[in-house]
Amino acid sequence: MSEFSELYQEVILDHNRRPRNFRVIEHPDGSAVGHNPLCGDEITVYVDMDGDAVRDVTFQGAGCAISKASASMMTEAIRGKSRDEVIRLFDEFHRMVTDDPSALPDVERMGKLAAFSGVCEFPARVKCASLAWHTLLAAIKDGKGIVTTE
Amino acid sequence: MSLQVLDRQIDGSFDVERIREDFPALAQTVRGRPLVYLDNAATTQKPLHVLDAMRRFYTEDNANIHRGVHSLSQRATDAYECARCVVRRFMNAPDNREIIYVRGTTEAINLVASSYGSIALGPGREVLVTELEHHANIVPWQMACERFGATLRVVPITDEGELRLDTLAGMLSSKTAIVAVGHASNALGTVNPIREICRMAHEAGAAVLVDGAQAAGHLPVDVQSLGCDFYAFSGHKALGPTGIGVLWGRMSLLEQMPPYQGGGDMIRTVSFEKTTYSDVPGKFEAGTPHIAGVIGLGAALEYLMACDRVAMEAHERDLLQYATERLSAINGLTVVGTAPNKIGIVSFVMDAAHPHDIGTIADLQGVAIRTGHHCAMPLMKRLCLPATARASFALYNTRAEVDALADALERVHGLFSGG
């Protein structure tokens, strides 16, 4: 399977098979729905805040392995982070999935999210990797909303 | 060159390997693997015959058509009008003047919805479309119904992807103005019984528009035998260039219809008090058309007509049958759309993998397929699927390419079902 591992790393396949924090939060502080009309992906992100920090974050929905694993790993990466930290992490994540493949991710800051660095070689899949993040930002910024990747 | 190509097509039996030599784009590698191009329902590759005809036009005859007194303009006009005869023969239309050049299927349907709609639609009138349709055969009708106060109704399909003719029969009435139906479905491959539908619609007094986008490159198109009133197709799905397509309409209807767009070429006289319009087809061809596209389209249809059509259809049917067998044997794979009469399209889903991932992994092995809703969101909703993966065949595909697809899908299964 080595020729696929650039994109479909084991950690991504694992989060696709067993997504973490894959549940609804009843009465969340914020939630948003994200659509990728191109491939029919749809996810809902729920957040509970503790002041400025993310206390709990979960998601529901259907999508491809990249979007599902990205959502799952995002929920793990941002728990406890402040709004500003989340936005900064997303900026970095976004640069990683869109940038020149030779620009190596900062594994220390990105942690497991570095697994998505292979996405930059598949421009058609960037939207899949970033859908959950766009949806999350809508949920923590406005408390509710609908976002689409188009 | 071109004649040689055509001669051996005419003489020879259907030889796929020799046909492939006519399509330069097929001979390349993608991600280090030989390209296996199975996205023909989106657009087909183009034979040299088409590319050469367009190049020859631009290098030798390029000029604007009509009205020109100089030689190049005359040659360009002749080539443009000559292609109209080729299209007429291709569709077995009664009259050259019934062939209207448009940008593609989408523009053809918009033209009919807007122009014929303005005389045929109004409050209390109905347009029937089907659950199988491409957005191009839905949205123009929604817009026309809104504009003219008419009602849009939808003919249902079975779970296998066949039209419910019994339900259609009950929906047709004196209120029905237009039935708009695809000749073949781009998402499932279903071939619709157009003759039967035309007979039923005509009994109710309705006109029938056939969306032939998926049929033109694969099935015989004989508008007289089909019995329809309008037939639309795109050049680019039938070996021709993008940006050019055809609307055929019955002369008696085209004559009554108002122009679609105004401008040069579609007028007889213009004054600020009163403008008079050209006759059909000029009335519907405003502005400088895609002249090179028309010439490329003519060349594409010549190429198709020069092929042994019976052998070509048998070849594509064989690919469909073989692909259906090979893919159905893959664990966790379900073929979507199992109508008995299909063109070479296999839509499918896999238990463990989303269509988008299937598409990327196939691409990594050089296999080009399409994934998504295929511009048929209402159909996907009907089937309760967000998307499918789709392999679609053309005359130049081979059983070995079906094997490459099946191998790629086995890898998908291995990757996603593994633990």
Ligand SMILES: Cc1ncc(COP(=O)(O)O)c(C=O)c1O
């Ligand atoms: C069944 C059908 N109708 C209409 C269209 C629209 O054709 P075009 O985009 O060439 O206008 C397509 C193309 O995807 C199609 O498959």
